[in-house]
Amino acid sequence: MDMLPSYGDRWQSTLYWQPSDRQQQSFQLLYDAVLAANQQVNLTRITTPEDFWEKHLWDSLQGVALWLSEGASADALKVVDVGTGGGFPGLPVALVFPHWAIALLDATRKKLVALETVCETLGIANVSFLPQRAEQVAHQPIHRESYDLALLRAVGPVNTCAEYALPLLNLGGQAILYRGQWSAEEEAGLTAILPRLGGKLSEVRSQTTPITQGVRHNVVLTKVERTPDKFPRLPGIPSKTPLA
Numbered sequence: 001m002d003m004l005p006s007y008g009d010r011w012q013s014t015l016y017w018q019p020s021d022r023q024q025q026s027f028q029l030l031y032d033a034v035l036a037a038n039q040q041v042n043l044t045r046i047t048t049p050e051d052f053w054e055k056h057l058w059d060s061l062q063g064v065a066l067w068l069s070e071g072a073s074a075d076a077l078k079v080v081d082v083g084t085g086g087g088f089p090g091l092p093v094a095l096v097f098p099h100w101a102i103a104l105l106d107a108t109r110k111k112l113v114a115l116e117t118v119c120e121t122l123g124i125a126n127v128s129f130l131p132q133r134a135e136q137v138a139h140q141p142i143h144r145e146s147y148d149l150a151l152l153r154a155v156g157p158v159n160t161c162a163e164y165a166l167p168l169l170n171l172g173g174q175a176i177l178y179r180g181q182w183s184a185e186e187e188a189g190l191t192a193i194l195p196r197l198g199g200k201l202s203e204v205r206s207q208t209t210p211i212t213q214g215v216r217h218n219v220v221l222t223k224v225e226r227t228p229d230k231f232p233r234l235p236g237i238p239s240k241t242p243l244a
């Protein structure tokens with residue numbers, strides 16, 4: 001079994017937060033369980049201890065660093081991780097915020113079946129599973145406009161992500177879009193379509209990963225008006241023809 005580095009100083013200096021011993025242990029268990037599941041289903045190509053620490057654990061948690069820096073939020077947030085894949089960013093966030101209810105949503109059912117096993121192994125109880133497309137889930141009354149926070153990492157063009165996320169958020173809810181590079185053109189294109197979805201751009205935060213100095217941007221959207229019923233469009237359309 002490979003041991004994850006703890007990198008206490010790097011958590012502290014880049015996220016202003018130091019995981020407890022218990023959280024460190026749960027990260028190790030998560031690493032072991034995801035790698036075990038990865039033998040059956042392709043969940044992630046990021047498998048070395050250092051890469052897993054930086055590109056999955058640190059990166060997943062830096063997106064919610066605002067909340068981390070203020071101390072774990074006492075609010076019981078309802079969160080959806082759209083296109084969770086191997087469970088990122090949702091699973092590290094579920095471990096650190098056990099009082100948040102996190103729905104892991106992904107169109108690939110077998111990935112979610114594997115993640116259910118991971119969660120059973122770790123005893124993660126604050127997670128639910130939505131093996132469907134975001135375009136379908138967002139039209140179901142039980143899910144539409146019902147989440148406080150949406151997380152989306154590596155799920156396609158930014159305007160596609162906005163069309164998936166905003167219909168799922170309640171008024172005042174926020175989406176954190178985990179991006180790598182970020183350009184003025186992308187920002188202008190996003191800002192132009194957000195009013196149609198009832199959203200606004202609240203913030204773009206820039207980060208550098210602490211080991212390999214990779215570029216990260218978190219694009220934070222806020223739901224300011226109800227999203228018209230026609231969004232998201234039919235399955236496949238938001239990715240094939242992003243709003244422009």
Ligand SMILES: C[S@@+](CC[C@H](N)C(=O)[O-])C[C@H]1O[C@@H](n2cnc3c(N)ncnc32)[C@H](O)[C@@H]1O
Nearest residue numbers: 083084085086088106107108132133134153154
């Ligand atoms: C590149 S993976 C990213 C996984 C994870 N978020 C990460 O950053 O490691 C993209 C995932 O999004 C899922 N996905 C893409 N479009 C989707 C949609 N419209 N609805 C639900 N899941 C979707 C895919 O099945 C895939 O597992």
